[in-house]
Amino acid sequence: MSLLSRLEDSIPSLRRYAWTLLRDPAEADDLVQDCLVRALDRLGTVRSEAELRPWLFAILHNLHVSRWRRQRRQRQVAVADADADVAIPASQPAGAEIRDVLRGIAALPEDQRQIVVLVAVEGLAYAEVAAILGIPVGTVMSRLSRARDRLRAFAEGHERPALRRVK
Amino acid sequence: MNSFQRPIGEDDLHAYVDGFLDAERRRVVERYLADHPEAAARIAGWQRAGVALREAVAWKAQEPVPAELSVVRLVEARLSRRTARWQPAAAVFLAVAVGAGSGWFARGPGMPRGVDAVSMEAAIAYRVFATDRMHPVEFDAANRVELVAWATRRLGRAVAPPDLSKSGFHLIGGRLIATPQGPGCMFLYGNAQGNRITVFVRPMHKIDVNAPMRPVQAGGTTGFAWARDGLGVSLVASTPLPGLQKLSDQVRDAMSPET
Numbered sequence: 001m002s003l004l005s006r007l008e009d010s011i012p013s014l015r016r017y018a019w020t021l022l023r024d025p026a027e028a029d030d031l032v033q034d035c036l037v038r039a040l041d042r043l044g045t046v047r048s049e050a051e052l053r054p055w056l057f058a059i060l061h062n063l064h065v066s067r068w069r070r071q072r073r074q075r076q077v078a079v080a081d082a083d084a085d086v087a088i089p090a091s092q093p094a095g096a097e098i099r100d101v102l103r104g105i106a107a108l109p110e111d112q113r114q115i116v117v118l119v120a121v122e123g124l125a126y127a128e129v130a131a132i133l134g135i136p137v138g139t140v141m142s143r144l145s146r147a148r149d150r151l152r153a154f155a156e157g158h159e160r161p162a163l164r165r166v167k
Numbered sequence: 168m169n170s171f172q173r174p175i176g177e178d179d180l181h182a183y184v185d186g187f188l189d190a191e192r193r194r195v196v197e198r199y200l201a202d203h204p205e206a207a208a209r210i211a212g213w214q215r216a217g218v219a220l221r222e223a224v225a226w227k228a229q230e231p232v233p234a235e236l237s238v239v240r241l242v243e244a245r246l247s248r249r250t251a252r253w254q255p256a257a258a259v260f261l262a263v264a265v266g267a268g269s270g271w272f273a274r275g276p277g278m279p280r281g282v283d284a285v286s287m288e289a290a291i292a293y294r295v296f297a298t299d300r301m302h303p304v305e306f307d308a309a310n311r312v313e314l315v316a317w318a319t320r321r322l323g324r325a326v327a328p329p330d331l332s333k334s335g336f337h338l339i340g341g342r343l344i345a346t347p348q349g350p351g352c353m354f355l356y357g358n359a360q361g362n363r364i365t366v367f368v369r370p371m372h373k374i375d376v377n378a379p380m381r382p383v384q385a386g387g388t389t390g391f392a393w394a395r396d397g398l399g400v401s402l403v404a405s406t407p408l409p410g411l412q413k414l415s416d417q418v419r420d421a422m423s424p425e426t
Contacts, residue, residue: 019224116220121221152216
């Protein structure tokens with residue numbers, strides 16, 4: 001029974017992850033809603049509370065992938081992967097380092113972005129991340145290295161995306 | 168102590184940053200970083216970027232969760248979809264079951280039916296459970312999600328305790344109640360003066376599927392009872408509190424299916 005409470009507790013972090021994937025608040029919440037509906041249908045298959053969180057992220061990930069494929073088929077256009085424009089609400093205080101790291105995360109290829117967010121923000125174990133994304137742990141680790149080096153470069157100001165410069 | 172045998176790998180560096188190392192391996196990595204300033208600078212950069220990243224997205228998890236994502240609401244929506252799909256079959260089944268059952272339960276000429284039966288059941292439930300100071304409910308207010316999911320499943324339709332906090336009554340919890348017509352559910356509320364009221368609900372079968380609100384008194388309790396869209400409701404108090412009718416109006420409006 002308390003799985004339902006745990007499910008509810010996980011919603012804020014699912015929303016956060018969905019937002020980093022889509023960077024569109026409405027689309028992100030749509031994705032989370034689909035994820036929750038599906039999770040409620042299958043909650044009976046979860047054996048322990050420890051399983052619940054990675055399981056939810058896996059559902060979200062799979063829905064994201066299938067949506068992305070469907071969109072691409074329908075529109076015959078690739079969804080922009082690395083638009084450097086990450087919206088951070090004006091109400092949020094954002095120091096230079098935060099803005100840099102947001103640009104950095106937007107500039108990462110999606111597979112690296114997913115991994116670094118699942119590890120560094122959501123605190124999931126490497127094996128859990130591998131299971132969520134359906135890839136070997138070794139691949140998780142090598143992509144994590146690349147993602148972290150890249151983010152570090154952004155955060156330390158060594159790398160800047162092509163900003164339009166006004167002369 | 169034998170960890171010197173295993174060379175430091177990138178996996179160790181990540182696990183160091185993410186706090187996945189045991190104390191011994193952690194000391195080994197720290198010694199390594201002390202001897203390798205370049206690696207130490209890299210790790211410090213990873214850590215700083217991680218802190219900045221967490222700060223950069225923290226606001227999203229601190230936003231209030233929109234109502235469309237409330238688990239209670241999703242459970243209700245899901246179950247009402249399911250109920251709608253099964254309603255014709257269930258109605259036939261219930262008609263048969265009630266027809267068979269009524270021979271038993273409705274034999275005596277004084278046996279209440281419809282909303283009268285609901286108010287009687289509500290009064291009995293109040294006297295047995297609402298007055299119990301030790302264990303009046305099976306799910307308390309902190310477990311509202313479970314309460315709603317459970318009541319909804321057992322009653323076969325979406326039911327949830329209405330919010331009466333504006334009238335000074337907070338939800339204490341709820342429990343399932345056995346009635347001759349099947350499961351009902353009692354939601355218990357209390358106010359600052361120590362008064363307790365209950366909102367009792369159960370599905371109506373054939374008789375009084377819709378019935379206007381009327382005052383009821385039974386078994387030393389007082390309150391109001393009505394039925395709407397096949398759900399019988401009775402609000403019960405031990406004494407005729409002022410504002411009970413207004414409260415009943417509030418409950419009726421809150422429990423009407425949203426369109």
